[in-house]
Amino acid sequence: MTHVPHPAPRELTPEQARAAFRGGLKAPTSGYSAGWTQANLLCLPRAEAYDFLLFAQRNPRSCPVLDVTEPGEASASIFAGDLRTDLPGYRVYRDGELAEERTEVTGVWREDLVSFLIGCSFTFEAALLEAGVPVRHIEAGSNVPMYRTNRACRPAGALAGPLVVSMRPVPADQVATAVRVTSRYPAVHGAPVHVGAPGELGIDDLDVPDFGDRVEVAPGEVPVFWACGVTPQAAVMHSRPSFAIGHAPGHMAITDARDSGFQVP
């Protein structure tokens, strides 16, 4: 299956979306299954799991943990599907190197893998749109641009690495609204970590993201940066655990949790 299925992506239930991805559809999931929470995935051997859980505790903006499986389990309390097949894309790392990109990982699965589901900023995009804040990469039908920054995460055990951010251009008169709206979702990255001045984050050229797609920043718009759930994969690349699996950036796990459940207060 290579075409976007009917009904429209935003109308798909999580179960339908997962079935489409399991069937081979490969697409960024922004805009899919409106109202249902999407999550970043990181699978690590049990021996590395404490370091990662502590890394997440110490870097809650970029690594808000929504769920953790038992070793070897392929489902999670918020994900009734199969984590090995039901995402549209995966990245497999060996010794921190991207070894391959796959559409399923049953062939490389290990019984000692602990899977972490981590909040994704796609959750607050519906709230941004509802508040009248445009979301450029949705308008463009592309993947959100993501950048490695010069900010180090707080390390934990063997894990260290840079903060990765996602970027959305926001009209200057709506920046405050974007901050206010996303602040209400701390479990899915929350408020921006940086507004404007990409050079201060070590981003030399907004047109060349490290992950995802370039988007247009129009005159009068400000690039706004949110902590990104690709940060764990950047830590994997930096710290080189023997084995890890992540989602392909932008190609998320569509869970059975509702976005509204992560809104505070």
Next chain:
Amino acid sequence: MTHVPHPAPRELTPEQARAAFRGGLKAPTSGYSAGWTQANLLCLPRAEAYDFLLFAQRNPRSCPVLDVTEPGEASASIFAGDLRTDLPGYRVYRDGELAEERTEVTGVWREDLVSFLIGCSFTFEAALLEAGVPVRHIEAGSNVPMYRTNRACRPAGALAGPLVVSMRPVPADQVATAVRVTSRYPAVHGAPVHVGAPGELGIDDLDVPDFGDRVEVAPGEVPVFWACGVTPQAAVMHSRPSFAIGHAPGHMAITDARDSGFQVP
């Protein structure tokens, strides 16, 4: 030192309060060091640390982790004092049994102990008072009443146990305000888990708390229940790890973090 020092407890800096406790003062810390965050303490051997960190992730209302030390470390990023001496009271558990209550734990300290600092509902009490909601145990100068409930926490590895709640009587016309105010502090237990109907939580007699002191519930007041950071110690008693140290209930770690830092959005 056995008397409450000058200046008044609420005026003490965290450093001054910790020095007083280190000097031997034993007192519940509610009302101490206004504006500074108080925390529950649990110290477990490194071998048990993953299970606890996962337990906390799965029970975020009762176990919001604010900080985690490296094994053997006696200070934390939000606690510049000595975790072994600077709390007013400790409980030492062996095989899940309360073995002793002490005012310092240097004599039983182990180099493999990981210390967890866990959010405490004392943080939102100042906000309740500011909003005009009375806090009975502060008025009475006593410890907050805490109860084991019939609600099981979600287990993790070897750790399981009941939810423990703290109770504050709130005038019926201010219950909504109490919910609204405390909802803004999810990292320190957040909104109540239960309003009224203590029998539904398995609490037969509000006058007989499992921890802390009885307080008066006046006519027209409703008992309101928040998840409590003694829950980890209840899990220790239920699951019987070989060794653990906790704070004495109500006798918290006074940290160098500001309460305002935990307010959202």
